Amino acid sequence: MAETPIDRVARATPPDVARRIRGLSDRAIAWLFVGPSIVLLLAINIFPLIWTVRLSFTNFRANRNREAEWVGLRNYERILTDEDIWLTMQATAHFLFWTIVLQVLIGFALAYLINKNFKGSAFWTTVIVLPMMLSPAVVGNFWTFLYQPQIGLFNYAVAFFTGADPSSFSMIGSVDLAPWSIVIVDTWMWTPFVMLICLAGLRSIPDSIYEAAECDRASKWRQFWTITVPMVLPFLMLAVLFRGIENFKMFDLVVQLTGGGPGSVTELTSINLKREAFEKWRTGYASAYAVILFVTVFGLASIYVKALNKVKDR
Amino acid sequence: MKRALLGCTAAIVSMAGAAKAEDLTLCWAAWDPANALVELSKDFETESGHSMSFEFVPWPNFADRMLNELNSGGQLCDLLIGDSQWIGGGAENGHYVKLNDFFEAEAISMDDFADAAVYAYSTWPKGSENYYALPAMGDALGWFYRKDWFEMPEVQEAFQAEHGRPLAEPTTMAELKEIAAFFQNREIDGQTRYGASIFTERGSEGITMGATAALYTHGFKYETEPGSYQMDGAVNSPEAVAGLEFYKELYECCTPPGYTDAYMEQSLDAFKSGQVAMAMNWFAFFPGLYADPDVGGEKIDFFVNPSANVAASTLGGQGISVVSYSDKQDAALEYIKWFAQPDVQQKWWELGGYPVHTAVIEGDGFEASAPFAGDFLMAMNQVQDFWQEPAYAELLLAMQKRLHDYVVADQGTAQEALDKLIEDWTETFEDEGKL
Numbered sequence: 001m002a003e004t005p006i007d008r009v010a011r012a013t014p015p016d017v018a019r020r021i022r023g024l025s026d027r028a029i030a031w032l033f034v035g036p037s038i039v040l041l042l043a044i045n046i047f048p049l050i051w052t053v054r055l056s057f058t059n060f061r062a063n064r065n066r067e068a069e070w071v072g073l074r075n076y077e078r079i080l081t082d083e084d085i086w087l088t089m090q091a092t093a094h095f096l097f098w099t100i101v102l103q104v105l106i107g108f109a110l111a112y113l114i115n116k117n118f119k120g121s122a123f124w125t126t127v128i129v130l131p132m133m134l135s136p137a138v139v140g141n142f143w144t145f146l147y148q149p150q151i152g153l154f155n156y157a158v159a160f161f162t163g164a165d166p167s168s169f170s171m172i173g174s175v176d177l178a179p180w181s182i183v184i185v186d187t188w189m190w191t192p193f194v195m196l197i198c199l200a201g202l203r204s205i206p207d208s209i210y211e212a213a214e215c216d217r218a219s220k221w222r223q224f225w226t227i228t229v230p231m232v233l234p235f236l237m238l239a240v241l242f243r244g245i246e247n248f249k250m251f252d253l254v255v256q257l258t259g260g261g262p263g264s265v266t267e268l269t270s271i272n273l274k275r276e277a278f279e280k281w282r283t284g285y286a287s288a289y290a291v292i293l294f295v296t297v298f299g300l301a302s303i304y305v306k307a308l309n310k311v312k313d314r
Numbered sequence: 315m316k317r318a319l320l321g322c323t324a325a326i327v328s329m330a331g332a333a334k335a336e337d338l339t340l341c342w343a344a345w346d347p348a349n350a351l352v353e354l355s356k357d358f359e360t361e362s363g364h365s366m367s368f369e370f371v372p373w374p375n376f377a378d379r380m381l382n383e384l385n386s387g388g389q390l391c392d393l394l395i396g397d398s399q400w401i402g403g404g405a406e407n408g409h410y411v412k413l414n415d416f417f418e419a420e421a422i423s424m425d426d427f428a429d430a431a432v433y434a435y436s437t438w439p440k441g442s443e444n445y446y447a448l449p450a451m452g453d454a455l456g457w458f459y460r461k462d463w464f465e466m467p468e469v470q471e472a473f474q475a476e477h478g479r480p481l482a483e484p485t486t487m488a489e490l491k492e493i494a495a496f497f498q499n500r501e502i503d504g505q506t507r508y509g510a511s512i513f514t515e516r517g518s519e520g521i522t523m524g525a526t527a528a529l530y531t532h533g534f535k536y537e538t539e540p541g542s543y544q545m546d547g548a549v550n551s552p553e554a555v556a557g558l559e560f561y562k563e564l565y566e567c568c569t570p571p572g573y574t575d576a577y578m579e580q581s582l583d584a585f586k587s588g589q590v591a592m593a594m595n596w597f598a599f600f601p602g603l604y605a606d607p608d609v610g611g612e613k614i615d616f617f618v619n620p621s622a623n624v625a626a627s628t629l630g631g632q633g634i635s636v637v638s639y640s641d642k643q644d645a646a647l648e649y650i651k652w653f654a655q656p657d658v659q660q661k662w663w664e665l666g667g668y669p670v671h672t673a674v675i676e677g678d679g680f681e682a683s684a685p686f687a688g689d690f691l692m693a694m695n696q697v698q699d700f701w702q703e704p705a706y707a708e709l710l711l712a713m714q715k716r717l718h719d720y721v722v723a724d725q726g727t728a729q730e731a732l733d734k735l736i737e738d739w740t741e742t743f744e745d746e747g748k749l
Contacts, residue, residue, distance in 0.1 A: 263723025
């Protein structure tokens with residue numbers, strides 16, 4: 001009789017353990033290995049989620065020595081009718097939309113150029129990827145200095161090209177400019193990520209397809225729209241998914257850059273949620289807020305993944 | 315013989331001390347007075363046999379770090395110099411040891427400390443005689459200015475010509491703004507200078523502490539009647555609206571460019587780097603500023619928060635409490651007893667702390683002992699503090715948002731900002747069951 005993997009494992013283990021393992025079924029062995037992971041997953045992911053949902057129906061405050069009271073849907077009602085929270089959502093949507101649009105356009109363009117394999121392309125790839133390797137807190141701090149009206153290089157660069165007085169505008173202090181200041185930094189930092197994904201997509205297209213198109217005398221423009229774009233699209237959509245989820249929960253970079261200000265114009269939902277949960281200590285209310293955000297992201301991501309699968313299967 | 319007896323007694327006391335010697339940890343913010351306290355506490359170590367460790371956290375993280383520690387029942391701190399607003403939460407949530415019995419047993423009288431300080435730093439509920447802290451560090455918001463610039467003949471002449479009066483320390487809010495506007499974008503020693511650095515910080519408590527300096531003097535009150543939680547007509551009174559409008563005007567006319575998120579450190583930086591003619595900050599920083607080789611000494615002078623309709627200053631400062639989760643409470647109480655002594659309080663002042671013990675501040679020569687001592691006394695007699703409710707953080711963040719939205723982000727009117735603030739606070743007090 002051929003030796004099975006279970007026998008081999010049993011032979012390699014001490015006799016009493018081996019005896020016990022020999023008596024186990026494949027399913028039992030599988031559970032033995034997977035079980036600890038499942039227990040960890042339940043303890044770290046699922047239980048807190050269920051607990052959060054439970055807390056969201058109470059007025060619990062983690063910093064108080066008093067019993068939580070059941071308040072039904074009051075927290076949800078308050079959040080959904082709170083004008084300030086909708087403004088926060090609006091700020092988040094603005095941030096998400098523009099960062100994704102810019103990162104996809106610039107990232108794809110850079111990948112397209114790098115894919116040409118010109119002399120020094122490997123070097124430029126490394127240079128472009130550098131910002132992505134930095135810590136968001138460091139990047140935030142670094143750009144805060146660049147944006148300073150009196151000493152910041154960014155203002156001097158803008159002034160050089162426009163002739164404006166560098167002290168006359170403050171990127172992170174102006175209500176109109178502050179949202180753009182974080183879009184610029186996020187784009188600078190994360191476009192390389194989109195570029196790398198697009199590059200992987202571009203390099204996965206077999207040369208033979210382009211050669212066939214050349215035989216059919218298809219123009220470069222037509223090749224781009226009928227071969228390159230459709231074949232890179234699933235990769236692009238994947239990049240959008242990653243960046244969308246990441247930017248929806250963006251926190252550290254924005255806190256370091258603007259702290260949510262001026263006023264509340266750059267206060268994204270993640271910052272707002274943190275204030276509610278760990279500064280105001282409205283734990284029940286913040287739990288309801290987190291549940292709403294979770295359902296929103298989960299719902300949108302599910303629809304998006306379905307669309308992505310359809311594109312992939314085409 | 316007498317010497318031998320004394321030697322034996324000292325040895326016995328020392329052995330007794332050694333037998334119960336503890337390592338106490340005192341938690342506070344990381345700033346100049348904390349360094350002075352380390353120096354001062356060496357005497358306690360020598361006298362008691364206990365050793366002292368210190369946990370100092372930078373101001374921007376101080377509340378987060380320490381309140382998390384208290385909320386989790388942590389034993390890091392045996393003694394905590396907590397912010398005045400924390401006293402309600404510290405008492406109601408059981409974080410602080412109630413000190414009444416201890417004070418009585420050790421004959422520590424709260425009558426020996428300035429009334430305003432005892433009220434603000436020690437008591438909960440307000441107006442009661444329940445003590446949860448010993449006043450440790452008196453503090454209030456004050457102002458300082460470049461005396462050397464004020465005294466320049468060409469600057470004096472220009473101001474006289476513009477305003478028809480000599481340039482001098484402002485005594486009213488209107489004068490303050492007038493002087494700040496005068497210095498804004500003025501060339502002095504070949505550099506562009508600005509009027510004033512004020513607090514505009516959004517994240518923690520900055521803009522509230524700064525704006526209330528203007529609001530209080532205009533007549534802002536938290537309640538129509540103390541303890542009533544009735545805010546309509548007080549928080550949004552015409553005087554309060556005028557105060558908030560004033561602060562916005564001061565921000566717009568007279569601060570350095572991009573000065574949208576500034577608190578203590580930024581104010582000090584702006585002053586020390588020669589950007590501004592005047593600055594607001596806490597008295598706690600004044601000894602360090604006076605000693606600064608570049609902008610201190612003869613170049614600097616100080617003034618109390620100017621009045622508009624009433625004399626008022628924003629309260630800073632803290633009381634020292636024994637943390638209820640500490641298992642070294644006896645030793646911690648020993649520290650409090652030692653700290654409350656008049657001679658220790660006197661040394662505290664000499665090292666750079668701000669005592670509020672009457673033996674020190676009402677003592678001969680106190681006002682002349684430092685260029686800011688008189689202003690400190692005046693400020694402490696007119697202080698007003700933020701809510702000290704257990705829900706103070708929620709109340710504070712609401713005010714931070716409403717003020718920053720109006721003053722810095724230029725959204726809505728002062729009236730709308732204060733009306734919305736009442737809505738926010740009403741919701742909080744309803745949740746708290748106080749309305």
